[in-house]
Amino acid sequence: MDTNTKDTVIDVNNVEFLYEETDTAQVLKGITLNVRRGEFLAVLGHNGSGKSTLAKHLNAILVPQTGNVTVEGFDTADENLLYKIRQRVGMVFQNPDNQLVATIVEEDVAFAPENLGVPQAEIKKRVEYALDAVNMTEYKEHAPHMLSGGQKQRIAIAGILAMKPDVLVMDEPTAMLDPVGRREIMETVKKLNREENMTVVMITHFMEEAAEADRVIVMDHGKSIMEGAPKEVFSRVEELKKIGLDVPQTTELCFLLKKSGLDFDANILTIDECVNKVMSVYNSKGGATND
Amino acid sequence: MIKLSDICYTYMSDGPFEKAAVKNVNLTLNSGEFIGLMGHTGSGKSTLIQMIAGIVKPTSGKIAIDGQELYAKNCDMRKMRFKTGLVMQYPEYQLFEETVFKDIAFGPSNMGLSEDEIKRRVFFAANLVGIGDELLEKSPFELSGGQKRRVAIAGVLAMEPEILILDEPTAGLDPAGRDEILCKIKDMHQRLGITVILVSHSMEDLANLTDRIVVMNHGELAMFDKTAEIFKHSEELKRIGLSVPQITEVCSRLSEAGFPIAEGIYTVEMARAEIERILKSEKS
Numbered sequence: 108m109d110t111n112t113k114d115t116v117i118d119v120n121n122v123e124f125l126y127e128e129t130d131t132a133q134v135l136k137g138i139t140l141n142v143r144r145g146e147f148l149a150v151l152g153h154n155g156s157g158k159s160t161l162a163k164h165l166n167a168i169l170v171p172q173t174g175n176v177t178v179e180g181f182d183t184a185d186e187n188l189l190y191k192i193r194q195r196v197g198m199v200f201q202n203p204d205n206q207l208v209a210t211i212v213e214e215d216v217a218f219a220p221e222n223l224g225v226p227q228a229e230i231k232k233r234v235e236y237a238l239d240a241v242n243m244t245e246y247k248e249h250a251p252h253m254l255s256g257g258q259k260q261r262i263a264i265a266g267i268l269a270m271k272p273d274v275l276v277m278d279e280p281t282a283m284l285d286p287v288g289r290r291e292i293m294e295t296v297k298k299l300n301r302e303e304n305m306t307v308v309m310i311t312h313f314m315e316e317a318a319e320a321d322r323v324i325v326m327d328h329g330k331s332i333m334e335g336a337p338k339e340v341f342s343r344v345e346e347l348k349k350i351g352l353d354v355p356q357t358t359e360l361c362f363l364l365k366k367s368g369l370d371f372d373a374n375i376l377t378i379d380e381c382v383n384k385v386m387s388v389y390n391s392k393g394g395a396t397n398d
Numbered sequence: 399m400i401k402l403s404d405i406c407y408t409y410m411s412d413g414p415f416e417k418a419a420v421k422n423v424n425l426t427l428n429s430g431e432f433i434g435l436m437g438h439t440g441s442g443k444s445t446l447i448q449m450i451a452g453i454v455k456p457t458s459g460k461i462a463i464d465g466q467e468l469y470a471k472n473c474d475m476r477k478m479r480f481k482t483g484l485v486m487q488y489p490e491y492q493l494f495e496e497t498v499f500k501d502i503a504f505g506p507s508n509m510g511l512s513e514d515e516i517k518r519r520v521f522f523a524a525n526l527v528g529i530g531d532e533l534l535e536k537s538p539f540e541l542s543g544g545q546k547r548r549v550a551i552a553g554v555l556a557m558e559p560e561i562l563i564l565d566e567p568t569a570g571l572d573p574a575g576r577d578e579i580l581c582k583i584k585d586m587h588q589r590l591g592i593t594v595i596l597v598s599h600s601m602e603d604l605a606n607l608t609d610r611i612v613v614m615n616h617g618e619l620a621m622f623d624k625t626a627e628i629f630k631h632s633e634e635l636k637r638i639g640l641s642v643p644q645i646t647e648v649c650s651r652l653s654e655a656g657f658p659i660a661e662g663i664y665t666v667e668m669a670r671a672e673i674e675r676i677l678k679s680e681k682s
Contacts, residue, residue, distance in 0.1 A: 153574055282570045
């Protein structure tokens with residue numbers, strides 16, 4: 108993909124950050140990366156790798172102490188641009204219960220556009236659009252606290268969509284959800300990315316989720332240490348394990364079989380790829396039972 | 399032994415919002431077993447473990463632990479509750495003391511033990527979860543997320559329960575933190591010979607650790623069997639909003655494609671050994 112400025116929505120340039128001057132270690136140590144228009148970018152890293160701190164830099168909740176971050180060319184350090192930046196980059200956090208403010212779903216979704224001074228008729232349209240995009244229209248008159256975790260998180264996403272942002276940043280949005288809730292969020296995010304062309308940045312430590320992204324950045328000790336398509340990144344099994352991360356079971360299986368001296372590679376990601384690979388090795392050794 | 403007979407629990411019974419959380423569950427768990435408990439959100443798993451721990455009283459049915467029926471006239475509930483240790487979700491939110499030592503000591507102090515015994519238990523429990531002595535005088539709030547959670551678990555272990563119930567002890571932890579906690583739990587189970595009930599959404603973790611698995615669905619007991627047997631029912635598990643480990647899916651797909659792989663594989667290591675055996679024997 109082209110990396111010139113036209114395609115870059117967010118540019119993070121050599122950012123350093125520490126919370127308190129007395130902190131012994133910096134949280135971000137000169138990280139540089141960009142977010143490209145229309146992509147689904149996953150940021151992987153263990154607890155304490157700096158990934159949430161990075162996320163907060165993407166819409167000026169935090170501003171860099173050294174280096175700079177620009178959103179559509181706007182510098183996040185310029186306080187006058189704060190509204191412009193936050194309208195363009197919306198953030199969803201881990202705990203859905205901390206993000207819902209109203210007692211009725213549609214009022215909750217309308218909260219941000221109301222604060223932005225959007226006219227009433229337009230708000231109505233946006234709320235309808237946002238609830239439809241996360242597949243929650245039938246719950247518009249429900250009370251948020253009666254919904255499941257996955258549904259609540261989808262309402263939080265709808266609340267961001269109603270601002271019509273350019274980028275959706277999500278900081279471990281599935282960490283507190285069950286498998287069904289996690290699936291709901293992943294389906295929603297992928298649909299938004301594909302059908303609505305929404306740029307998505309997803310911070311996670313679930314490698315299954317990162318495996319579904321277009322591009323993965325791996326963070327460790329406040330730096331980006333790997334970057335590439337999920338296939339390339341996950342094939343580096345030993346390096347990932349060394350920094351406390353996992354790879355999909357399929358990748359690990361092929362990696363172990365390779366180590367056992369069989370004709371395998373660790374660039375296997377999906378179940379289909381893994382099954383096909385085993386079958387092709389099996390057939391090439393004359394073990395085929397069918398033609 | 400834990401024996402549940404016809405257990406039911408109904409929220410807000412006789413009201414307009416009446417909801418049956420657990421319906422007619424019959425279950426016998428042996429002492430020293432490592433039991434997995436899974437089910438989607440709202441399946442009744444949390445209510446079930448709270449009943450076993452003696453926190454929630456069943457609407458009907460009987461629970462007996464080592465032959466003693468809970469809530470019976472002759473039952474000393476205080477004593478029975480000390481038998482069962484329940485580690486709730488996000489237990490680190492319950493830390494409150496000034497120091498790690500005092501926090502771990504809170505449970506045993508309430509049991510009316512001597513100072514020496516409390517001290518012994520705090521060191522023992524901290525050691526089990528891998529919290530070094532140098533951390534004991536620190537404030538629990540200075541620790542990392544994974545450390546806080548281990549301190550919270552130590553607080554329950556210090557009461558030396560015979561049955562340890564953990565409700566999603568790895569939720570929100572990264573893979574390294576998760577492996578660390580699970581490894582400690584496995585180690586405790588082996589060293590102390592206690593019964594462990596692990597509630598988890600991770601099929602991979604349940605596959606790696608448990609002897610038998612209880613599957614709950616809409617308040618009812620959907621399945622209860624040996625771990626290998628449970629993961630043979632992938633269609634049924636998917637229908638109730640659960641899944642099988644990714645590796646089990648790979649093996650069943652391989653079997654369909656005509657690869658002569660054995661049934662009942664549910665860990666990566668098992669799959670590696672089996673596939674290697676087949677491919678290497680074909681070679682010769």
